[in-house]
Every structure is written in C-alpha cells, then in structure tokens.
Amino acid sequence: MSNTDIEIVVEDPTAPEANSPQVVSVRVVDVVVSLLLLALAITLGLDNWRAGAGWESTGPQPGYFPFYLSIILGGASLYGLVAAFLSRTEATETFVTRAQLRRVMAVFVPTVLFCLATQFLGLYVASFLLISGFMRLVGKIALWKSLLTAFIFTAAMFVTFDVAFDVIMPKGPLEAALGR
Amino acid sequence: MEAIGLLMHGFAVLLTWKTLLLMMTGLVLGIFVGVLPGLGGPNGVAILLPLTFTMDPTSAIVMLSCIYWGALFGGAITSILFNIPGEAWSVATTFDGYPMAQQGRAAEALTAAFTSSFIGSLVAVMLITFLAPMISSFALKFGPPEFFAVYLLTFCSFVGLGREAKHKTVISMSLGLLLAGIGMDTVSGQLRMTFGSAELLRGVNFLVAVIGLFGISEILLTMEERLALRGHAAGISLRVVLSVWKDLPKYWVTLFRSSFIGCWLGITPGGAIAASFMGYNLAKRFSKDQDSFGKGRIEGVFAPETAAHASGTAALLPMLALGIPGSGTAAILLGGLMVWGLNPGPLLFVEHKDFVWGLIASMYLGNVVGLVLVLTTVPIFASILRVPFAAVAPMIVVSCAIGAFAIQNAMFDIWLMLGFGVVGYVFKKIGIPLAPFTLALVLGNRAEDAFRLSMIGSGGDLKVFWSNGLVGSITTLAIVLLFWPVIDRAFSGVSRMLRPAKA
Numbered sequence: 093m094s095n096t097d098i099e100i101v102v103e104d105p106t107a108p109e110a111n112s113p114q115v116v117s118v119r120v121v122d123v124v125v126s127l128l129l130l131a132l133a134i135t136l137g138l139d140n141w142r143a144g145a146g147w148e149s150t151g152p153q154p155g156y157f158p159f160y161l162s163i164i165l166g167g168a169s170l171y172g173l174v175a176a177f178l179s180r181t182e183a184t185e186t187f188v189t190r191a192q193l194r195r196v197m198a199v200f201v202p203t204v205l206f207c208l209a210t211q212f213l214g215l216y217v218a219s220f221l222l223i224s225g226f227m228r229l230v231g232k233i234a235l236w237k238s239l240l241t242a243f244i245f246t247a248a249m250f251v252t253f254d255v256a257f258d259v260i261m262p263k264g265p266l267e268a269a270l271g272r
Numbered sequence: 273m274e275a276i277g278l279l280m281h282g283f284a285v286l287l288t289w290k291t292l293l294l295m296m297t298g299l300v301l302g303i304f305v306g307v308l309p310g311l312g313g314p315n316g317v318a319i320l321l322p323l324t325f326t327m328d329p330t331s332a333i334v335m336l337s338c339i340y341w342g343a344l345f346g347g348a349i350t351s352i353l354f355n356i357p358g359e360a361w362s363v364a365t366t367f368d369g370y371p372m373a374q375q376g377r378a379a380e381a382l383t384a385a386f387t388s389s390f391i392g393s394l395v396a397v398m399l400i401t402f403l404a405p406m407i408s409s410f411a412l413k414f415g416p417p418e419f420f421a422v423y424l425l426t427f428c429s430f431v432g433l434g435r436e437a438k439h440k441t442v443i444s445m446s447l448g449l450l451l452a453g454i455g456m457d458t459v460s461g462q463l464r465m466t467f468g469s470a471e472l473l474r475g476v477n478f479l480v481a482v483i484g485l486f487g488i489s490e491i492l493l494t495m496e497e498r499l500a501l502r503g504h505a506a507g508i509s510l511r512v513v514l515s516v517w518k519d520l521p522k523y524w525v526t527l528f529r530s531s532f533i534g535c536w537l538g539i540t541p542g543g544a545i546a547a548s549f550m551g552y553n554l555a556k557r558f559s560k561d562q563d564s565f566g567k568g569r570i571e572g573v574f575a576p577e578t579a580a581h582a583s584g585t586a587a588l589l590p591m592l593a594l595g596i597p598g599s600g601t602a603a604i605l606l607g608g609l610m611v612w613g614l615n616p617g618p619l620l621f622v623e624h625k626d627f628v629w630g631l632i633a634s635m636y637l638g639n640v641v642g643l644v645l646v647l648t649t650v651p652i653f654a655s656i657l658r659v660p661f662a663a664v665a666p667m668i669v670v671s672c673a674i675g676a677f678a679i680q681n682a683m684f685d686i687w688l689m690l691g692f693g694v695v696g697y698v699f700k701k702i703g704i705p706l707a708p709f710t711l712a713l714v715l716g717n718r719a720e721d722a723f724r725l726s727m728i729g730s731g732g733d734l735k736v737f738w739s740n741g742l743v744g745s746i747t748t749l750a751i752v753l754l755f756w757p758v759i760d761r762a763f764s765g766v767s768r769m770l771r772p773a774k775a
Contacts, residue, residue: 118701121702125698125699151732153460155464161453165447168443172439175439199492203488203690206666210673215670227666241663259325
C-alpha cells in the first residue's frame with residue numbers, strides 16, 4: 093500500500109540497559125521456590141493429617157484428598173530442588189538484572205502503595221493518586237496530562253461501576269464528604 | 273437437524289440492539305488488549321470480567337467471548353506491523369507477516385491474517401454446533417467415576433503432553449488443587465487449611481488468583497523489557513481485501529489442514545500456541561517451494577492464524593459440553609459461568625438452552641462483526657501503541673484491583689491478588705506453567721467431589737475407576753498420557769533397535 097512507509101515509532105527512554113549486572117541467578121530462585129513449596133506442602137499436609145486423612149464409615153475423611161495432594165506437591169518440589177542443584181544451565185541463566193529489577197520495583201512499589209491507599213482512602217482516590225503519580229514520576233509525562241488522564245480514568249470508572257452498574261468499591265473520607 | 277433450529281433460536285436471542293452493542297464493545301476492548309504489549313486473551317478476559325457481574329448471563333458471556341475473539345484478532349496486528357507478537361500464538365505469524373509488511377504488503381498480510389482467523393474460528397464453531405450437543409447428551413449418562421476419570425484425563429494430558437519440565441507441571445497442578453481445597457469442606461462442613469484465619473474461610477477465589485497471576489504479573493514482566501518499538505502503519509483498502517479473497521481458494525488445502533490441526537489441539541488441552549506452530553511447519557513441509565517461507569509468503573500467514581483461531585475456539589467445546597476448559601482463557605470463562613450462577617457441565621445444554629445457543633450464535637456473529645471491524649479500523653488500533661506504557665500500566669493495575677474486589681467485596685482479595693501477582697511473576701520466570709494451575713484451581717472442588725462420591729459409592733475400592741468399559745478406557749488413557757514421554761521414548765528405542773535388523 094502507498095502509506096506503509098509511514099512508520100510508527102515509540103521510544104523508551106528509561107529502558108533497562110542490556111549489560112546490567114545480574115542480581116540473582118535462575119538456579120538460586122528455583123531452589124528458594126522449591127524450598128518454599130516444600131515447606132508449604134509439609135504445613136498443609138500436617139493440617140490435613142490433623143483434619144483426618146483416613147477413612148471412616150461414610151467414605152474418605154475431609155483431609156484425605158488434600159493430604160495426598162500435599163504429598164505429590166512435596167515430592168515434586170523435592171525433585172525440583174535436586175534438579176535445580178544439579179542443573180548446569182540454570183546456574184548461568186540470569187533471573188533478573190539490576191536494571192530490570194529497578195524497573196519492576198518502579199511498578200511494584202507503587203502498586204503496593206496503591207493497595208494500602210485503597211484500604212484507607214478508598215479505591216477511587218487511590219487510583220487517581222496511582223495513575224497521576226506513576227505517569228508523572230515514572231513515565232516523566234507532563235503534569236497536566238498526568239492529572240487530566242488520571243481524573244478522566246477515575247471518573248469513568250466511578251460512573252461505570254458505582255453509578256451505572258452498582259458495583260460497590262471500597263470508599264474513604266472523600267466519598268463520605270461528597271455523600272456517596 | 274435439531275441443532276440448526278436451536279441455533280436459529282440463538283440468533284433470535286442475540287439480535288437485539290443491546291446485545292449487538294455489547295458485542296461491539298467487547299470486540300473493541302478485546303482488540304485493545306490484544307494489541308497492547310503484555311496483555312492478552314486470558315488477562316483481558318480476567319480484568320474485564322467484573323464489568324459483566326451485573327449483566328444477565330447471556331449478555332455477559334456474549335461480551336466476554338467477544339473480548340476473547342477481539343484479543344485473538346488483535347494479536348495479529350502487532351505481529352505483522354511491529355514484529356512483536358502480542359500473544360504467544362502469534363509468534364508464528366511474525367515469520368512471514370513481518371517480512372510482508374517490510375515489502376510494503378502490510379495490508380495484504382493483515383487481510384490474510386484476519387480472513388484466516390475468521391475461517392479457522394468458523395470451522396471450529398461449526399464443529400461445536402454439531403459435536404457439543406452430542407457429547408453433552410452422551411455425558412449426561414456419566415456418574416461420579418466417569419467424571420473423575422475425565423478430570424484425571426485432563427490433568428494427566430497436561431503433564432504428559434506439556435512442553436515444560438514434568439515436575440514443574442505437577443507442582444503447578446497440585447498447588448492449584450490444594451488451594452482449591454482451602455476453606456470449608458463441602459461434604460463434612462469441617463474447616464481445612466484455614467489456620468484459624470477468618471479471611472481464608474471463604475477459600476481462595478479462582479478469579480482473584482487469575483487476575484493476579486495474569487494481570488499483575490504480566491505488568492511486572494512487561495516492565496522488564498525494552499518497550500521501544502518501530503513499525504509500519506497500514507490502511508486496508510477494499511481493493512486489497514478483494515484481491516486477497518480472490519486468491520483464497522488456491523490455498524484451501526493449507527486452510528483446511530490448519531483448521532483441522534487447530535480443532536484437534538484445541539479440544540485436547542494443548543493450546544493455540546502449539547497449533548499455530550504446527551500449522552506453519554506443516555504448511556512449509558508440504559509446500560513445493562519451502563525456501564520462500566519466512567520471506568513474506570502469504571501462506572505463512574494463513575497457516576498459523578487459521579490454526580491458532582481454530583484451536584482457540586475449539587477450546588470452548590469441552591468447556592461447554594463437559595465443563596472442562598481446554599485452555600487458560602476457557603478456564604476463566606468457566607469461572608465466569610459459576611459467578612453468574614450457572615453450573616458448567618452437560619446439564620447446561622438441557623437447563624440453559626437460551627444461554628448455550630446464544631453463546632454459540634454469538635461465536636458466529638462475533639466473528640463476522642469482528643472481521644469487518646478489524647478490517648476497517650486497523651490504523652486506529654495500530655496507533656494505540658503510541659500511548660506510553662507509563663499511562664497504561666497504572667490503569668491496568670486499577671482495573672485488576674476493581675476486578676479482584678468486586679468478586680466478593682473483600683479487601684483481603686486485593687492483597688491476595690497482589691500476592692498472586694508476585695507468584696505469577698516468579699513462576700513464569702523459572703518455567704512453572706500457569707495454565708495447569710488455573711485449570712486445577714477451577715476444577716479442584718468438582719474433581720474432589722467426584723472422587724469422594726465414587727469412593728463412597730464403591731466403599732473405598734479404587735477398582736471403581738475400571739468398573740465398566742467407558743470409565744476404564746478413560747482412566748487407562750489418562751494413565752497412558754501421564755507416562756506418554758516414557759512410552760514414547762520406549763517405542764522409539766525399540767524401533768531404533770529393529771531398524772538396523774530390517775536394513
């Protein structure tokens with residue numbers, strides 16, 4: 093077509109550098125996850141043993157099915173633990189580089205703060221703060237654009253859920269002051 | 273044919289302005305999530321699910337399935353124009369689609385992709401129309417042992433046929449089944465694995481887990497990558513569309529082969545990804561001119577797209593007929609059915625005729641509307657990519673939180689979602705597949721009930737799973753599939769030993 097030469101170009105100025113040092117290898121994470129899963133399997137297994145993992149006159153006791161599942165989970169994690177220790181390829185693979193981790197944290201930390209804010213300020217205020225703050229601080233987008241986008245999105249969500257569909261979200265002092 | 277009459281009834285249910293409007297909205301939202309990097313079919317459906325909570329089930333499923341079709345269409349746009357597969361199943365489309373765009377044939381490639389997606393889905397929907405009622409009426413005779421055997425078959429085929437390390441699939445699945453068991457035991461009323469926590473009493477909600485696993489974790493993963501992109505813009509003119517359609521009959525073998533592969537792989541839990549690669553590879557192998565593949569051959573777009581869509585659609589067949597989803601997205605739709613108070617399984621065809629046939633009719637209609645929509649609006653959607661990710665990411669986070677909260681009105685679920693987001697991120701990076709987890713979580717309770725009921729019926733004798741020809745062959749097949757890699761190796765070992773003797 094005639095207009096295929098028009099290219100769409102999007103830049104990513106804060107992209108993680110390719111040569112950033114590794115923080116942790118895949119093997120270490122694999123071992124840690126296997127250990128955690130093993131611990132979980134043992135905890136759940138014991139709890140189900142307590143709930144009764146045997147048989148009674150009416151059939152299997154409540155813990156029967158999950159008890160054997162915990163054994164399967166435990167066995168598979170144990171196998172995974174050994175496999176991760178023996179694996180040579182995993183030791184050299186990078187789980188995450190420092191630059192990548194910084195970017196992941198740049199979105200994860202605000203998400204945690206957002207959840208906290210939702211608990212105390214209500215979802216709509218928290219979402220306005222998250223969107224405007226993230227766009228401004230992480231995305232380096234102009235302040236007025238960030239505030240406007242955040243306001244429009246939050247208002248649209250409020251109208252869609254609260255007004256049109258009656259899906260009630262956590263609310264805080266602001267909504268109370270406005271009488272909603 | 274009874275099916276055709278019911279299908280017509282389904283169309284009648286759908287042809288209201290309200291439904292058509294919902295359909296368009298769903299498709300647009302779907303294409304939107306399909307085009308955006310880091311969001312795809314399962315994420316899109318999971319995030320937008322809460323929008324449908326207050327609708328009646330038929331409107332809700334129409335909208336959700338349209339989001340799904342839209343996401344399938346949308347994946348092709350970024351693969352062809354930007355060489356970035358929006359979805360894993362679009363990877364094979366980039367092999368020939370992007371070279372075509374570079375040669376200035378982007379419009380042709382897009383038309384080919386959309387048209388073949390349409391054909392693939394259409395074949396699969398026709399299969400569903402005629403096969404699903406038959407399977408479900410057959411399955412009405414199933415008792416608990418048969419159902420447990422079918423669940424077992426689903427789980428075993430994931431372990432045996434999956435590409436991931438076997439122990440990781442087993443971990444993912446047993447973890448899902450365990451989490452499904454948290455909360456009150458449905459048979460005895462006793463509490464299990466709650467450790468005295470009142471929040472855990474409700475159990476771990478499937479949709480909360482899915483929103484965390486697919487929504488939040490996907491954002492974290494996307495942030496790791498370089499988000500810069502360059503691509504071609506394209507508009508599609510009617511002339512190009514017609515010229516591609518005129519050539520379609522030439523490729524009927526490829527289209528037919530890919531549709532078949534897609535339907536087959538979609539029904540067995542293997543997924544659209546395998547289907548798209550297989551469709552591409554077979555088209556290449558059977559071609560007279562193999563070297564031209566990968567350099568912008570239109571057949572290289574037809575083959576994977578047809579297969580991916582056929583399998584994405586066919587994955588809904590076992591979900592409708594048996595209540596067993598064939599893919600991650602189908603599992604989420606199944607979770608939706610339960611929220612709307614429908615009990616998935618063979619009885620659906622008897623008790624909720626309007627719903628089932630409305631859904632099937634919406635598959636036909638959604639694909640036609642979707643085809644027209646994408647062909648006319650490609651330039652708009654391609655420019656969505658100009659929106660910076662820093663603006664999209666927080667909006668997705670907010671949508672996820674709304675979704676997680678709305679399911680049970682519990683703040684605890686938002687934290688749970690966050691936890692699952694981290695779990696999903698780590699699991700994806702160390703190669704623990706998420707699809708078996710999703711499936712296990714949604715099927716867990718029913719699998720356990722089926723198991724316990726059959727055990728109660730037989731007095732604790734495991735032989736009940738071989739008590740008649742039907743249940744026996746399903747159980748045996750499940751065990752064969754579980755050990756398939758071992759059996760496969762043994763067979764090839766034996767044939768290798770025999771071959772020198774023959775020669």
